[in-house]
Amino acid sequence: MELDSRTGRSAQPASTGLGWPSGPRRAGADAVGRLALGWPDLSGDRTHSDRPPPAPVSRETSVDRHIDKDIDEDEIERRMLTSFVPTADESTPLAQELAENARRRIDLHGRTFPAPAATRVITVANQKGGVGKTTSTVNLAAALAQAGLTVLVLDNDPQGNASTALGIDHHAEVPSIYDVLVDGLPMQDAVMPCPEVPGLLCVPATIDLAGAEIELVPMVARETRLRTALMRYLDYRAEAGLPRIDYVLVDCPPSLGLLTVNAFVVAEEVLIPIQCEYYALEGLTQLLKNIELIRAHLNPRLHVSTILLTMFDARTRLASQVADEVRTHFSDIVIRSTIPRSVRISEAPSHGQTVMTYDPVSSGALSYLAAARELAERSITTKGSRQ
Ligand code: ADP
């Protein structure tokens, strides 16, 4: 290990212990062209403390209806209700959490999110398994749909976990994404509505999809089949006078094979869930390199637009350390709302539900709702993939 001649300490960045590849910070991203990936330029020694402080939580005890003429009745009611939530200090963490949840519930209840200018296609990817890809896909999708948007989930993982969580039958005979990819079935023949959430649609995955990685290999245009199918489906909806799909979220398997390549070619944006655990960042360099390869050869518009911190456990210092590290490196693309580790989130799929319907007032549901709101509000500045 290289030692600093002045201090005698290791010259490696302190972050290596969190799973960053050794060498200079963000070596992987630099190696594949950091700015080309659309990362914010951090070279100006921008640190965590440069970020604007979080918006203060309102503790006002009265609401002046004349403060701002632009706010609507709902907003006035929200502010009024928030003023009734008791305050709690750090000596009572449970009361503090309950009060925070109550404020968030009031703030988010009944809100509609802005529709993007064009359909946004977002691939949820991370080649590590168990980091919350599927959980984030289905819960963000449900939250966006509950807020009035039309959302399509493409379950592109042979495990079919997203289909299960959305309560969609996906036994072997069901028309699925396998038929779309391998047999050229029109996507509209495989789209199913999610029974619990109006406005949420899903193309399920069946076990057949496990064979698709191999069956796709000799096929013509094997990398672009999902994209072609989706574009045709969006055209079909427009011609049939059906509502425009606002968001397409693609759930990926934990590998970088042809299914994931198809998912990178169909999308313009990548959302990477990062689990707030040890080694969370290991393998990220490989993922970024692959995204850069796809950019160079198959899809020049692909970029990492969003990072979501999942399974955050506020009681551990490690979780905060990982979160700080990710925010320092990736700055503004990290969603402010972290997703807590929550039993309700992990229980929901066994009931064929997302946490958004299973326990809508739980902290897990509120966090996904807040994250979905951020995602939607950022779309104002994000160019859509399709007019
Ligand atoms: P991936 O799709 O990346 O493999 P999953 O979304 O399937 O990951 O999550 C892996 C496991 O962790 C699942 O059992 C899921 O229920 C659980 N899980 C995901 N997010 C959370 C969370 N925030 N709190 C508790 N358990 C979670």
Ligand code: MG
């Ligand atoms: Mg999964």
